[in-house]
Amino acid sequence: MTLYEYPCNERVRILLRLECLFDRLFFFAQGEDARHHQVAMGTLFDILECLDRTDIKGSVMQDLDRQRQALLVLRGHASVDQTGLEKTLADIEQAIAALSSQGKIGQALRDNDWLTSLRGRLSVPGGATQFDMPSYYAWQQKPIEQRRASLRDWVAVILPVFQSLSLCLRLLRQSGSMADAEAAQGAYQHMLGGKVQQLVRVHVDEELGVFPEISANKYMIWIRFSCQDGEMKPQQVMRTIPFRIALCSF
Known part of the structure; x- marks a missing residue:
């Protein structure tokens, strides 16, 4: 099964983009070749660019605090795994404390003149050659x-x-339960009935050779399944597609 995720608001969209960038950063930072490390450096600067454009720190802290308040009321409930609950609450407290102890995230990197110069060079195609820097x-x-x-x-x-955004996304993903669904003639609609969703998760059997194109607003979620022709151009399928879907929100 291949998992596709679609953010329903800009805040979750940014968190998913940062998660993707951090995954790339960690992978290439562990490489041995200098070219691996150049990709890692470029990705590090992409992360800084995202952090410069939005208040990720404040947004994540608000989401984590909202989750903490929701989980606190579950203490003592017989149907709740109290060990797991306390572990999650401890993780949230630790993440909030780590963010609170810092000023602007990444400021030490911005204050490094050499990194600032390199950031400018790497933004130019081929700008990090030996004669450039x-x-x-x-x-x-x-x-x-x-x-x-x-x-x-x-x-x-x-x-x-x-660490904080990973915890935030983990809690968000855990809030939704997977359910079986079918897209008749390759199309599927789900009415939200006024409930705000933040993330759509779709599992598709890779052997079907299709992928979902997802869109959403506050009223409805649309999923259209497509395949790719020889030139990789999406082509909508017109057969029934079984899949699994989860709607997630705090």
Whole structure:
């Protein structure tokens, strides 16, 4: 089964984009080749760009606090796993404390003149060549462990926001239960009945050779299944497609 996720608001959209960027950052930071680390550096600056454009810190802290208040009322309920509940509450407290202890997320990276210069160079296609920035080329020639150590230090500056948004997305995903559904003639509609949803999750059997194109507003969710032709152009399918769907909201 292949999982597709669709954010129903801009806040969740940004969290998913940051999650994707952090995943790429961690993967390439563990590489050995200097070109892997160049991708990691570029991704690090992409994350900073996202953090510059929106108040992720405040948004995530509000979501976590809202979840904390909702979970606190479940203490003592016989039907609730109290051990798991206390673990989740402790994770939320730790994440909020880590964010609260920092000023503007990533400020130490912005204050580093060398990183600021490199950020500008990497924004230009092919702009990080040895003649553009010899100091960066020299860093690329250092032993692997030295480069990894540098990357770990830089990533550590923004790690609290990753840990917090990961927890926020985990709680959001856990709020929805998967249910079986069918898209007649490749199309599916779900009326929301006034309930606000934040994330749509769709599981599709990869052997069906289709993918969902999802859109949503406060009234309805639309899913249209398509396949790809030889040039990768989406083509809507006109047969019944079985799939699984979960609607998630805090």
